[in-house]
Amino acid sequence: xxxxxxxxxxxxxxxxxxxxxxxxxxxxxxxxxxxxxxxxxxxxxxxxxxxxxxxxxxxxxxxxxxxxxxxxxxxxxxxxxxxxxxxxxxxxxxxxxxxxxxxxxxxxxxxxxxxxxxxxxxxxxxxxxxxxxxxxxxxxxxxxxxxxxxxxxxxxxxxxxxxxxxxxxxxxxxxxxxxxxxxxxxxxxxxxxxxxxxxxxxxxxxxxxxxxxxxxxxxxxxxxxxxxxxxxxxxxxxxxxxxxxxxxxxxxxxxxxxxxxxxxxxxxxxxxxxxxxxxxxxxxxxxxxxxxxxxxxxxxxxxxxxxxxxxxxxxxxxxxxxxxxxxxxxxxxxxxxxxxxxxxxxxxxxxxxxxxxxxxxxxxxxxxxxxxxxxxxxxxxxxxxxxxxxxxxxxxxxxxxxxxxxxxxxxxxxxxxxxxxxxxxxxxxxxxxxxxxxxxxxxxxxxxxxxxxxxxxxxxxxxxxxxxxxxxxxxxxxxxxxxxxxxxxxxxxxxxxxxxxxxxxxx
Amino acid sequence: xxxxxxxxxxxxxxxxxxxxxxxxxxxxxxxxxxxxxxxxxxxxxxxxxxxxxxxxxxxxxxxxxxxxxxxxxxxxxxxxxxxxxxxxxxxxxxxxxxxxxxxxxxxxxxxxxxxxxxxxxxxxxxxxxxxxxxxxxxxxxxxxxxxxxxxxxxxxxxxxxxxxxxxxxxxxxxxxxxxxxxxxxxxxxxxxxxx
Ligand SMILES: Cc1cc2nc3c(=O)[nH]c(=O)nc-3n(C[C@H](O)[C@H](O)[C@H](O)COP(=O)(O)OP(=O)(O)OC[C@H]3O[C@@H](n4cnc5c(N)ncnc54)[C@H](O)[C@@H]3O)c2cc1C
Numbered sequence: 001x002x003x004x005x006x007x008x009x010x011x012x013x014x015x016x017x018x019x020x021x022x023x024x025x026x027x028x029x030x031x032x033x034x035x036x037x038x039x040x041x042x043x044x045x046x047x048x049x050x051x052x053x054x055x056x057x058x059x060x061x062x063x064x065x066x067x068x069x070x071x072x073x074x075x076x077x078x079x080x081x082x083x084x085x086x087x088x089x090x091x092x093x094x095x096x097x098x099x100x101x102x103x104x105x106x107x108x109x110x111x112x113x114x115x116x117x118x119x120x121x122x123x124x125x126x127x128x129x130x131x132x133x134x135x136x137x138x139x140x141x142x143x144x145x146x147x148x149x150x151x152x153x154x155x156x157x158x159x160x161x162x163x164x165x166x167x168x169x170x171x172x173x174x175x176x177x178x179x180x181x182x183x184x185x186x187x188x189x190x191x192x193x194x195x196x197x198x199x200x201x202x203x204x205x206x207x208x209x210x211x212x213x214x215x216x217x218x219x220x221x222x223x224x225x226x227x228x229x230x231x232x233x234x235x236x237x238x239x240x241x242x243x244x245x246x247x248x249x250x251x252x253x254x255x256x257x258x259x260x261x262x263x264x265x266x267x268x269x270x271x272x273x274x275x276x277x278x279x280x281x282x283x284x285x286x287x288x289x290x291x292x293x294x295x296x297x298x299x300x301x302x303x304x305x306x307x308x309x310x311x312x313x314x315x316x317x318x319x320x321x322x323x324x325x326x327x328x329x330x331x332x333x334x335x336x337x338x339x340x341x342x343x344x345x346x347x348x349x350x351x352x353x354x355x356x357x358x359x360x361x362x363x364x365x366x367x368x369x370x371x372x373x374x375x376x377x378x379x380x381x382x383x384x385x386x387x388x389x390x391x392x393x394x395x396x397x398x399x400x401x402x403x404x405x406x407x408x409x410x411x412x413x414x415x416x417x418x419x420x421x422x423x424x425x426x427x428x429x430x431x432x433x434x435x436x437x438x439x440x441x442x443x444x445x446x447x448x449x450x451x452x453x454x455x456x457x458x459x460x461x462x463x464x465x466x467x468x469x470x471x472x473x474x475x476x477x478x479x480x481x482x483x484x485x486x487x488x489x490x491x492x493x494x495x496x497x498x499x500x501x502x503x504x505x506x507x
Numbered sequence: 508x509x510x511x512x513x514x515x516x517x518x519x520x521x522x523x524x525x526x527x528x529x530x531x532x533x534x535x536x537x538x539x540x541x542x543x544x545x546x547x548x549x550x551x552x553x554x555x556x557x558x559x560x561x562x563x564x565x566x567x568x569x570x571x572x573x574x575x576x577x578x579x580x581x582x583x584x585x586x587x588x589x590x591x592x593x594x595x596x597x598x599x600x601x602x603x604x605x606x607x608x609x610x611x612x613x614x615x616x617x618x619x620x621x622x623x624x625x626x627x628x629x630x631x632x633x634x635x636x637x638x639x640x641x642x643x644x645x646x647x648x649x650x651x652x653x654x655x656x657x658x659x660x661x662x663x664x665x666x667x668x669x670x671x672x673x674x675x676x677x678x679x680x681x682x683x684x685x686x687x688x689x690x691x692x693x694x695x696x697x698x699x700x701x702x
Contacts, residue, residue: 059675062583062662072591074654080647083654178676186678237590298672329672333661334654337638339565340631344572344669347661351671378594419638419646440646 003202004051004090007211007231013243016207018044019506021227021248023214023263026092027491028475028498029254030193030201031133035499037204041506044246045198045206046227048213048255049089050234052194057184061330064183068096070259072237077371077385081439082281083334084258084383085447090210091194092256094488097447098181098302098326099170099190101139102485103130104493107312111364116456116480121494129493137171137191139489146177148300150324153291153354155305157409158322163309170301171488179299179326212244215379217251217267217471224251224471250470250505254495257449257477261373262381264453264465264473271458271466276373278454279383280482281446282359285395286325286335287402289411295354302326303486310401311361311484318365318394320358321484322402327355335443338421346415356405358398363451363481365390370482373452387439395444396437403429417443448487453477462501463494470505474498537624538607545582548589549596550603555581557607558652560623564630565656566666573665575656583659599655602648606633615645 020036022029025047036043052068065073070086077084087093104126112118133139144167147155158165175189188195202208214229231242253260261276269275307322325331329350338346363370371385387395403414407426414424418435419442435441453459453473458466463478465471476491483490540552541559550558562575562584575581588596605611612618616633618625625633637649660666664674 054678060662062659065658066587066590071595072587073658074591074595079643080650176678178678180675235590237592294671296671328675329667329670330658330662333657337650337653339634339638339653339657340567341569343566343657344569347670376594378592380592380594440643440650 004198004208004210006051007234007240010231010242013245015245015247016044017247018042018207019248020044020250020252020502021046021246022252022254023227024092024254024256024260024475025090025198025208026087026193026254026256026475027094027488028256028495029252030091030094030197031492031495032252032254032474032499032502033201033206033208034197034204035496036503037201037206039499039503041503043201043204043206044248045201045208046212046214046229046244046246047090047208047210048232049087049092049210051090051210052095052184054184054186054188057180057186059180059183059186061183061328064096065330068184077383079439081387081444082283082385083445084281084449085445086256086258086449089194090198090208091192093447094192095194096182096184097192097488099172100303100306100323100486101134101137101169101171101489104490105484108481108483112455112480116454118456118480119461121455121461121497126493126497129496130489132496133489133492136196137492138173139169139171142167142170142301142304146301147304148177148179149295150297150300150327150354151303151305153289153295153406153409154307154322154324154356157405158307158309160408161404163307163405165305165307165309168304168306170304175301177301179302180328181302182326182331183328209244213239214255214263215266217253217263217269219267219269219468219471222467222469224248224468227251250472250502252472252474252502253453254473254475256475257452258373258381258383260473260475260477261452262375262379265373265375266379269465269467269471274454274457276452278363278369278457278480279371279373279385279452280363280450280479281371281385282448282450282482283362283385283387283391283395284357284359284445284447285398285442286355286357286417287399287406288335288353288355288415288417289403289406290349290413290415291352291354291411294351296351297327297332297354298329307405308484310398313394313397316365316390318368318390319361319484320394320398321361322405323357323359325355325357327353335417336415336421337417337419337443342421346421354406354409354411356402358395358402359448360391360394360398361482361484362391370451392438396433399435399437400429400432403432448482450476450479450482450487454480456480463498464501464505472498472502472505474502537609537621539621539623541576541581543582543585544579545586547585550585550588550600553607554600554603555585556623557603558584560630561606561634561652562656562660564627564634565653566660570669572669575660578660578663578665580656580659584655587655587659599651602651606648606652615640
């Protein structure tokens, strides 16, 4: 069985040829690569990030974000209003994601069919794909007795208030419940792509190149001819001068949202100006609260409970769902805008602090077309994501509801991540209504990047790029809207569904 | 004004324009230099010194919490920038030049001194002013500087010790160096093993 080929092993330019060249080895690329090799096709996968194993995951935040994340962990929207977390290694974002798995809600699939002309992606036709990936990735309910204190806050607060709340399903096997999913699983418990579908693809004969970044897809007329790429030096992240050329019968972009659209734009493929449009991010805001007893928000599975009480807030309103993040000190420190003594005081409470996130469901209102990816001068993606009034309304509401949740769960102090630090007693949370909300008024972020090559516009319902016969996009960038649930399982299942379309493209 | 990186660049150019019309003496006034403990990779000595001053206001020594300087935050950021796209390092350098510039300080904060030459109280006021500035580009700059300084500082064991966090657990090396395929399966059961 072959292994991933790492960048440092190349001494000269490389020319490859194959049936299918897949750019990106994350949720979409990995499942697709495994499916295609199972059908006997010759597959090459190019991955800009490095190849890592549990031996590399020393759980040290000071190294992990710069090694395993896009932009060394500092990727953000154009105005820096939203930090954008996205993985960059063999396995893509699945290597460092928090393992929450949901099937796509029926109402979202119906919305895609009705408003975006998506065909054949309904719950009945998706069911076998969900079942197959759930089996391969061991996606199953996380028992309530293993839910950590941070997630128990969600369950307790919601139950107290009579709000909907549930435990989550996770793709883990032999999980040590340590809480470090976001910096790479040290015990191989997470059933991420580098542990599952990519080894399957390798066993099927795929060649996976790590540290190789695709510069452009080459094409002529309606046919893609291959991919031009360059080898990156893993430490500096910069090209080391060695070039890679892959000639392929079919090319697939699985580089994820932001970077997938950027690859197409760099290649001169913009689908009539549609590539990069409708980029969705599940805009996230957070509320932190201090409890009398220790929470230790750094320990235990990071996400194991959620509330969908407000996911559908009715016509004209943006919904949101509530989850939790893992709070190791570095990640926790990037949230508030405090500095100096205020910041030290904030961090001294960390052990007793619980943080909840509200993820806003963007792209469902008719007037909500999300953000736009364009290219920077150096060819990297730039995301302009405007914070429009309907989103600001949802963010305000989300702050107030999360504060209510924490009070019901027994918090003694509630803080928001506003520019002017706020710390409120439980009986003062009503004043949250008067605070300013929106870009740079408070910290916001996203770990769910979606859209930009939307199905129904940039690609058809078989993932085929509109202007080409043999170019496909198979990753989270094809979503026409956000989901209202965490996206990974939808991407796995769509990629499995896409396998036959891509295979047909070879012949 | 749209809040983009380009705005920061424009804002930088405006500063440069002012220098050209006679502010050179003021703008170059009195940087207090700090010596890096490792060779600098991306920042100039002036930019490094400005960053060191900012980092020490964002994370000053406080009780058992060390200062940013003690845990080498400015060197850490300089090193991080050497692994990012060159344009990012240039942007950071420009932001630091603007914060240090006394003329820009006079325009926005009514201080005719460099940032490094200002008192800690003035430095705090400058940072607080940037944080809530009505000019979006200044809020963006604060956010960028604070994020880099806090991430570097709070991932240091001496800093996070004050939070009650004891550092990551040690699981030993259950993997093997070869990428992906030769990695042994996860242990069937560990003391805390779960489904
Ligand atoms: C911290 C974090 C936590 C998350 N937690 C969850 C969770 O709990 N549940 C959930 O459902 N989702 C979660 N997600 C999101 C989920 O992991 C992603 O939505 C999903 O992995 C996206 O799949 P993808 O195939 O679109 O892209 P990715 O998985 O991101 O893979 C894209 C790959 O393409 C590579 N690439 C990009 N450009 C190029 C190029 N030019 N050349 C070569 N390679 C390139 C990238 O390096 C990357 O490895 C999380 C994400 C993050 C960052």
